[in-house]
Amino acid sequence: MFSLKKLSPSITDMIRFDHSHVMVTFHQYTVDKRPSVKKALAETICDALEIHATLEEEIFYPAMRPRAHDRKVMDKSEPEHDEMRSVIAELRGTDPKSPRHDELVFELMRDVVHHVADEETVLLPEAEQTMSKDKLSELGVQMTKRRLELVTPKAGKIAANTALGFSSSTAALVVGVAGALFAARAVTRKSA
Ligand SMILES: [Fe+2]
Numbered sequence: 001m002f003s004l005k006k007l008s009p010s011i012t013d014m015i016r017f018d019h020s021h022v023m024v025t026f027h028q029y030t031v032d033k034r035p036s037v038k039k040a041l042a043e044t045i046c047d048a049l050e051i052h053a054t055l056e057e058e059i060f061y062p063a064m065r066p067r068a069h070d071r072k073v074m075d076k077s078e079p080e081h082d083e084m085r086s087v088i089a090e091l092r093g094t095d096p097k098s099p100r101h102d103e104l105v106f107e108l109m110r111d112v113v114h115h116v117a118d119e120e121t122v123l124l125p126e127a128e129q130t131m132s133k134d135k136l137s138e139l140g141v142q143m144t145k146r147r148l149e150l151v152t153p154k155a156g157k158i159a160a161n162t163a164l165g166f167s168s169s170t171a172a173l174v175v176g177v178a179g180a181l182f183a184a185r186a187v188t189r190k191s192a
């Protein structure tokens with residue numbers, strides 16, 4: 001029987017993909033870029049992080065909380081999201097021509113790199129050890145549905161900032177990587 005669950009990537013792969021996407025965007029931000037491009041890149045990063053944090057807090061962390069062995073990493077996850085939100089709020093209100101804008105982007109990047117490292121080396125492996133593949137895919141479906149609700153009202157703004165922030169060659173690379181990833185996954189699933 002057709003099952004959406006079987007076609008959906010696992011929630012852990014989706015989280016890894018979100019992390020990669022935001023890191024690619026951070027890597028586009030250099031001090032010599034035009035202020036309008038800096039602002040567009042910062043907005044792309046802020047929107048992506050806010051949506052990702054909400055998805056983890058509503059879907060991944062509640063599923064993980066009773067299973068996590070490393071309580072320290074689990075317990076600091078949400079407070080770290082809140083710290084990121086306060087940097088995001090200041091960044092949004094900062095003029096991209098000011099050096100403070102660069103400082104805040106790099107502060108946010110440092111926080112995100114540490115947080116992502118804890119998730120990718122502790123929480124995601126623990127999830128894959130303690131949950132079945134079906135459960136991970138079912139959570140993936142929930143995450144996709146909720147993501148659509150969160151992205152839809154911002155879709156125009158996100159598309160405009162992505163177009164402005166990324167050079168066309170990098171945008172092609174990002175879309176190409178995403179397309180290749182999902183195509184490869186579909187083939188693997190079909191032959192499994
Ligand atoms: Fe997180």
Ligand SMILES: [Fe+2]
Binds near residue numbers: 015019052116
């Ligand atoms: Fe994350």
